[in-house]
Amino acid sequence: MSGAGRRLGVAAVVVGLLGLVLGLGGLAYARVGLGGAVVSSESMTPTYGPGDRIFYERTDGSEVRRGDVVLLSAPDRYGFDALVVKRVIGVGGDRVACCTGTGTAARVTVNGKPIEEPYLKGGEASGGSGIPAYDVRVPEGRLFLLGDNRGNALDSRAFLDDRGGSFADSEIRGRASDSYAVPALIGTAIMLGVVLVLVAVGLGIAARVVRRRGRAPVPVAPNWHLPA
Template sequence: MGYLIAGVLVAAVLVARRLLVVVQVAGTSMTPAYHPGDRVLVRRGGAGRLRRGQVVVFQSAHMWGLAPPRLGATDWFIKRVAAIPGETVPDSVAARVDAPPGSLVPARRLVVLGDNPASRDSRAWGYVPYDRVLGVVIHRMPS
C-alpha cells in the first residue's frame, strides 16, 4: 500500500511540473498588481483559451523568432491581455501595428499591456505571437 501511495505522489508531482511553473516578477510594469520579487504560479499552455484581462507570462520580444520558449530562460515578461484575435485593436496600440481604426487583432496574436502606464508592452513592440506565451498567471505565491 505504501508503494502505491508513493507512486501516486510521484505521478502527481510529475504532472504538476508539466502543468505549472513558478515565475518571479522583475520590474515594475505590472504595479500595482504585482511588484518586483513577487512570485506567481503560472498554468502552462492554454494560449487558445486566453481572455481579455488575464495576466500572461511570455517570452520577451527580442527573442521572437530565434528559439521556442524554454524554461530556465531569464527572458520572460508578465503583462495583462488587452485584446485577443477578433477583438478591436486598442487605440494605444493601433499606430504601432499600422492598424486603421476599428481593425481587429489577427489570428494567433495578442495585445498585451502592463498595468503601469510606463510599461513597455504592445504599445512598443506590437502584437505578441501566441506561440511565445508560457501560460496564464493563476495565483500569487505567498512571500
C-alpha cells in the same frame, strides 16, 4: 503464508502503489503543469511588483482570455529570454483602441465597448500625456498585451508597427494564478504519497515478520519411556 501475513502483504502493495501514484503524479504535474517566476519590473504594478513571485499554469495563448495575466517569452522584441508579465487586452479578431475620455476617465475600448480596468495604477488607462493613441485589429492567433502600469510598461504599444503590436499565441508560456490552492494541493499530494510509501514499507516488514513466525518449527513433545 498465514492469513495475517498475506493480508499485510496485500495491504503493503496497495498502499505503496497509491503512495507512488500520488507522489510521482504530484511531482510530474508540478514539473509539467506549473511554473514559477519572480517579477523584475514595475510594468504590472500594483498587481505585481518587483520581487513578487508568481505561480503560473503552463498553457499556450489559445487558452487564455481577455483580462488574464500571462507570462511570455519574446526575445526578438525584448532582447532577452526571461519571462515577461503582461495582461491580455485583446485576442485574435478584436479591435483595440485607446482611448475614450481623458485622464482617469479614459477607457480602452475593445470592439467599440469601453472596458473597466480596476487594476490600473492610478486609474490611468492611456498611460498619461505623450503616450500615442492607437486603434488596431488583432490578427488571428495573436494577442494584444498591456501592462497595468500604463505609464511605465513596454508592451504592445511599443510595437504598433509590427502587426499592431500583437504577440503570437506561441510566445505565451503560462497564465498567472493568484490562488495558492493548486500548489498547496500538489504539495499535499506529494507529502501524502511519501507517508503512504513509508506506511507500505512498515506493512511489508510486518508481513515478513508474521510469515517467519508462521514458518517456525513446532516443537515435538519428547517421548518419555517410563520403566514398567
